[in-house]
Amino acid sequence: MPSADPAAHSSCTGFVLAAGAGTRYGKPKALAENGAWLRSAITALRDGGCDRVIVLLGATGPDPTAVALPADTEWLWVADWATGLSATVRAALHAANSRYVAFLPVDIPDIGPDVVARVLAAARTSQSGLARAVFSDTPGHPVVIENKHWEAISELCAGDMGASSYLSGRQDMVCVTCDDLAAGNDRDFPEVGAR
Numbered sequence: 001m002p003s004a005d006p007a008a009h010s011s012c013t014g015f016v017l018a019a020g021a022g023t024r025y026g027k028p029k030a031l032a033e034n035g036a037w038l039r040s041a042i043t044a045l046r047d048g049g050c051d052r053v054i055v056l057l058g059a060t061g062p063d064p065t066a067v068a069l070p071a072d073t074e075w076l077w078v079a080d081w082a083t084g085l086s087a088t089v090r091a092a093l094h095a096a097n098s099r100y101v102a103f104l105p106v107d108i109p110d111i112g113p114d115v116v117a118r119v120l121a122a123a124r125t126s127q128s129g130l131a132r133a134v135f136s137d138t139p140g141h142p143v144v145i146e147n148k149h150w151e152a153i154s155e156l157c158a159g160d161m162g163a164s165s166y167l168s169g170r171q172d173m174v175c176v177t178c179d180d181l182a183a184g185n186d187r188d189f190p191e192v193g194a195r
Contacts, residue, residue: 010124011098012144014045014116018067018106019058019081019088024188028059029107030067032187037109042073045142048116050102054095056088057081084160093150100129101150103163104142110182111141119144119176128172135184139175143167 018030018038030038038055045053054074058081060066069075076095080087092101100123104111115133119142123131129146132139143163145153153166167173178184 009099011051012049012100012102012120013092013096013098014048014050014053014102014104014142015092015096016041016045016053016055016104016106017085017088017092018060019056019078020085021059021082022107025107026190028067029187030055030057030060032107032190033109035068037106037187038067039070040109041104041106041111042070044111044113044116045102045104047113048102048142049113049120050116051098054092056092058088084158085162086157086159089157089162090154093154096147096150098147100124100144100146102142102144105186107186107188108141108182108184109187111184112182115178115181115184116142118178118181122174122176126172126174128170128174130167130170130172131174131176132167133178133182133184134175135179135182138184140178140184 022029042053054076058078062077064075078088078091119131119133123144132143153163156165
């Protein structure tokens with residue numbers, strides 16, 4: 001899985017996690033606020049320093065026009081999305097050809113490029129190659145992961161447990177405080193609007 005390309009030394013692929021059905025929200029969150037959340041996540045990753053941004057789709061079906069992706073946006077349909085987040089994470093790690101990946105769920109619309117840039121910089125300068133945003137002492141997103149961890153993550157994640165099954169409890173995770181930049185709260189219910 002890790003790239004052997006020397007040009008990929010510090011490259012990062014950003015993934016928007018948008019495959020879920022959004023059952024509590026009432027529809028896939030990729031469609032929330034007429035696509036505003038999705039466009040916000042794409043912009044945050046792209047302008048935050050990711051070399052590529054790929055939207056991971058699932059419940060909306062294999063046709064990207066269903067979510068009105070910006071014309072220049074890469075996407076990947078995760079056919080087995082219903083088995084849980086693990087399928088989406090595995091699909092992302094398989095598709096990445098970079099040294100790092102950054103994961104950002106579609107339902108955290110107040111995360112901007114400044115948060116992504118801060119967490120990505122921390123991962124690139126850490127020995128572990130692991131960094132995540134923290135808000136009010138609570139782990140959040142984005143999470144940035146160097147390619148040396150991808151195989152172990154793919155083996156451990158199952159069902160609705162993604163990378164957290166590997167990352168939880170790791171002492172070498174760099175926690176990056178981002179309270180000054182965003183709240184970092186995910187939006188589970190439709191009565192809470194996007195920014």
